[in-house]
Amino acid sequence: MTVISKTFLKIPEVFLMEIGFIGGGHVAQVLASLFINAGHSVVLTNKHGLDRLKPVIQRLGARAEAGNLAEVARQELIVLALPYKAIFELDQTLFNGKAVVDATNYFPHRDGEFEQLTSHQLASSELVAHHFKGAKIVKAFNTIPVANLENLARNVSDDKRIALPIAGDSQVKATVSDLIKQIGFTPYNVGDLKDSLKFQADTPLFLFSGNRNELTAKFAK
Numbered sequence: 215m216t217v218i219s220k221t222f223l224k225i226p227e228v229f230l231m232e233i234g235f236i237g238g239g240h241v242a243q244v245l246a247s248l249f250i251n252a253g254h255s256v257v258l259t260n261k262h263g264l265d266r267l268k269p270v271i272q273r274l275g276a277r278a279e280a281g282n283l284a285e286v287a288r289q290e291l292i293v294l295a296l297p298y299k300a301i302f303e304l305d306q307t308l309f310n311g312k313a314v315v316d317a318t319n320y321f322p323h324r325d326g327e328f329e330q331l332t333s334h335q336l337a338s339s340e341l342v343a344h345h346f347k348g349a350k351i352v353k354a355f356n357t358i359p360v361a362n363l364e365n366l367a368r369n370v371s372d373d374k375r376i377a378l379p380i381a382g383d384s385q386v387k388a389t390v391s392d393l394i395k396q397i398g399f400t401p402y403n404v405g406d407l408k409d410s411l412k413f414q415a416d417t418p419l420f421l422f423s424g425n426r427n428e429l430t431a432k433f434a435k
């Protein structure tokens with residue numbers, strides 16, 4: 215994986231985090247690599263056995279490890295990077311009081327029919343929040359074209375960087391917004407979890423890469 219130059223990353227000592235990933239696939243690996251390059255540590259878990267994560271951990275290096283669900287849940291921030299429907303197989307109390315980033319997307323053809331989602335009564339992340347009662351949830355990173363993400367990180371002014379939409383819990387949003395800046399992007403605050411309806415997989419924002427002004431124009435359409 216591309217190593218992002220750390221010379222432009224201003225990392226305050228106090229802001230080095232331990233970040234857990236539920237999932238060890240494309241999204242988890244790319245985000246984990248970017249977070250590690252910014253100085254953070256990561257723990258990844260998967261479904262079919264931690265042995266399968268060995269080559270991934272080896273590639274990510276010393277600040278990465280594989281762990282079980284409970285180990286991931288102990289981290290300061292947890293990223294959901296698994297198929298949407300698999301979320302509902304997880305213990306509802308797993309993230310009680312924890313900060314959680316929902317990076318998933320709901321696709322009816324893949325995840326099955328959730329009437330409240332197809333009718334847009336609820337944002338997919340709101341259903342996640344209903345499941346993990348007591349978790350503090352934000353939606354972020356779900357719009358990213360993952361294959362190209364590392365190439366999109368830029369050492370340029372905020373207004374020229376690729377902007378990533380984020381919505382949900384204010385406190386977690388502040389932390390994740392700082393993380394987004396550290397890895398070379400600019401956060402774009404969309405509002406509450408309900409507002410994440412505006413950048414789900416069935417919107418024009420999905421897989422869109424643009425700076426802050428370009429995102430504003432896209433949201434206005």
Ligand SMILES: NC(=O)c1ccc[n+]([C@@H]2O[C@H](COP(=O)([O-])OP(=O)(O)OC[C@H]3O[C@@H](n4cnc5c(N)ncnc54)[C@H](OP(=O)(O)O)[C@@H]3O)[C@@H](O)[C@H]2O)c1
Pocket residue numbers: 236237238239240241242259260261262263266294295296297298300301303317318319320355356357358359360361
């Ligand atoms: N790919 C993209 O461009 C992109 C961009 C933004 C968001 N997303 C969303 O992010 C999520 C992950 O996408 P991806 O491309 O990373 O998928 P992926 O490469 O298929 O990886 C999914 C990972 O989730 C793990 N997993 C499945 N069920 C699990 C469970 N019950 N407990 C723990 N781990 C479980 C899988 O484990 P095993 O390896 O053991 O099967 C795998 O490591 C999806 O919701 C996707 O829609 C994708």
